[in-house]
Amino acid sequence: MSRSSMWEAVGGIVRRDLLLAMRRRSDAAMSVFFLVIVVSLFPLGVGPEPAVLRTIGPGVLWVAALLACLLSLARVFTADYVDGTLEQMVLVPQPLAVLVVGKVFAHWVISGLPIVLLSPLLGLQFGLSGESLGVLVMSLLLGTPTLSMIGTIGAALVLGVRGSGLLVALLVLPLYVPVLIFGAGAVTGSMAGIGAEANLSLLGACLVLSLFLAPWATAAALRIALE
């Protein structure tokens, strides 16, 4: 098949998912609210000491971003699975893995991008400096697409399984560990004056690796789920 038809199919999926998300804006808003609430709980639990908050800030923000991303995973395929769209997706001539990239991109725009845009505000709550805020945004910009990539594997695996919400967390969180380490490490590194470039480039490497491997795994998992 021609290359253009492939792009058309992916574009169509992205457009459709974004349109659906626009119609149900409260869904996307919920995970953002979740992020804000979780992040705001930490100073209340740990205490208002600015030095302590600055130390734990990058880690807290990253863990909260990870959890927020996790919460939205259930939505990636469930609606399509229920109304039968997913079965159509498996049957179209374009490779399923490529279509999955479209789904992942839409998921990232809906739930990852708001986190990236909101993160500087949340960083201020923890007293991060201007440069660290920039690194935080960069690290989330590189890291959250990877989270969406890995997360959709889990979402496809538990599709239609009982207790899938908790199960997907147990499956996906261990896979999120490297992204968490590099992401929070980039911010901590910039605060400590070591620089964030190394961590950021490792985050980029994770993104590239997940871009090549995750869609195939997700496609395989979807085919298994739909058999």
Place this chain on the structure above:
Amino acid sequence: MSVNWSKYSAPMAFYPLAGRLIPWFACVAVALMGVGLYMGFFVAPTDFQQGEAYRIIFVHVPAAWMSMFLYVVMAVWAGIGLGLNARLSFMMAQAIAPTGAMFTFLALLTGAMWGKPTWGAWWVWDARLTSELILLFQYAGVMLLRTSIDDMRRADRSSAVFALVGVVNVPIIYFSVQWWNTLHQGASVSMSTGSKMAATMLTAMLLMTLAFWLYSVAVILSRVRCIIVERESLPVWEEEPPVIQKVAEVR
């Protein structure tokens, strides 16, 4: 040759073969474990830095090696199962997971037992310990995913995909935690024992590793046999007493 071997890829043919192999693996495992323990406790000298606490490595290192090795073997069977659509491969993967998880748990526990007297802490966020912990989570994930899916075919395949994804993850985690520890200088602890291992220590450790390996083979084969009986509807089970076999045949 290849024809002879491929015959055993059918669960029904594999069942009696596994049954014949298990006693051998079990006996050799017990014998090696005996020799290994003797070597470890009575021949290997006291470590001049760690005293007698180092003897924990005679279970810790074999358990840790087996935990990682079994995960890879499980992923290989899972991959073969997905690639060739072979039922027995999925059964092997299913049989390996609990033993692998057990060794992971033991590696963590004995690691803590070794760390407390040696480092003064039960737990350190060292690359090896952290990867081992994540490995335990992944074993749990493989097993939980399997038990949550009722359809056997899908359970096989989904947990196989997850096992394969996990095999990519563990080395990345190992590397990332090592990297992370260089950033947090304070937390980094050198795991190397510092001193050269005496030859007898190494021999004892390798003997124990071999014993654990053979033990795993025996246990996994017998679990595969259980799984075959539970999952396949065998017409007549050859181990049943002849009377029952006759009755079953008459029906």
Place this chain on the structure above:
Amino acid sequence: MQWGSVSEFFAMGGYGLYVWTSFVVTALCMVWEVLALWRRRAAARVEHRAMLLGGSNETAA
């Protein structure tokens, strides 16, 4: 051989608690695994036999 007496062997140079906990827990885990498999096999066997002879009790009675 570096042990003067049995009590010295069990003391493990003061690290007895750590060393013996490690070895005993490992041994217990292995024994438990073997026993669990044994039970599982017995259960599978009972079920299989019931399947083979399915309903034979009624016909015999």
